[in-house]
Amino acid sequence: MxxxxxxxxxxxxxxxxxxxxxxxxxxxxxxxxxxxxxxxxxxxxxxxxxxxxxxxxxxxxxxxxxxxxxxxxxxxxxxxxxxxxxxxxxxxxxxxxxxxxxxxxxxxxxxWDEDRIDDPTYTPEVVDRPKTAEDVFSDFEYLLSMGVGVEDASRRVGLLPASVKRRYERHGRRCPAALTAVARQQRKTAS
Incomplete structure (x- = not known):
């Protein structure tokens, strides 16, 4: 060499x-x-x-x-x-x-903490808590704001449109107009 x-x-x-x-x-x-x-x-x-x-x-x-x-x-x-x-x-x-x-x-x-997800020494804290009505409303409204249709948004939160509407009513929350229309149409179709 x-x-x-x-x-x-x-x-x-x-x-x-x-x-x-x-x-x-x-x-x-x-x-x-x-x-x-x-x-x-x-x-x-x-x-x-x-x-x-x-x-x-x-x-x-x-x-x-x-x-x-x-x-x-x-x-x-x-x-x-x-x-x-x-x-x-x-x-x-x-x-x-x-x-x-x-x-x-x-x-x-x-x-996951987004700032630490790449850190091999990081272990997330797991908190098991059931999804609250507020969680459902928040997820549902976010999906609607992103252009997802009412039926798709309902399915993604794990409920039928009529069930989502009832939750809004039970919690004294104003129901999104698009949800009211779809729930009404589904009730008419079912009867």
Whole structure:
């Protein structure tokens, strides 16, 4: 070996930790895995999320959801973070996804502190509390404000439109006009 070649090789820095071994276009996958698992816990199927992200459905994607990937391409991590931001407050409709997440112990989006979700030493505090009427109203009104139709919004909060309307009435809250119209139409159709 020539001296010039040996000198150039010796100038290559030796990483001091595993994180430094990661290629510059890759980052640790933990935060992305947590975000995707949280969305499954929120009622979105793995397939639905993959389609929304525009990723190919293959074994490596399943490995990511299961927490078996150490690193991920930065662009994919950014795409997953954006999708998480968009869907974390929008309940999905896939009950099987929720059941799968519960069986695997995956935490829902609101269990995670967004500033610490990528931190491997962070463990979320889990607070089990039933969904209150105010939670239902808040979720329902948010979905309506995002352009989701009354029937879809009702389904996403786990109720029929007539049930949502009754909850508004029982709690002395003003019922959104669109909900009143759909509930009235469904009552006419049922009778």
């Amino acid at each position: 020539r001296k010039a070649t040996a000198d150039r090789i010796l100038q290559i820095p030796v990483p001091r930790s595993d994180v430094e071994f990661v290629r510059q276009d890759r980052i640790p996958a933990l935060g992305t895995t947590r975000r995707l698992q949280a969305l499954v816990a929120n009622g979105y199927s793995q397939k639905d999320l993959i389609v929304r992200l525009g990723w190919p459905e293959n074994g490596s994607t399943s490995e990511l959801f299961l927490g078996r990937c150490r690193n991920i391409v930065v662009r994919k991590a950014q795409d997953a973070a954006v999708l998480f931001s968009q869907l974390q407050l929008v309940p999905g409709t896939d009950r099987k996804a929720r059941q799968r997440a519960k069986a695997k112990g995956w935490m829902p989006p609101l269990a």
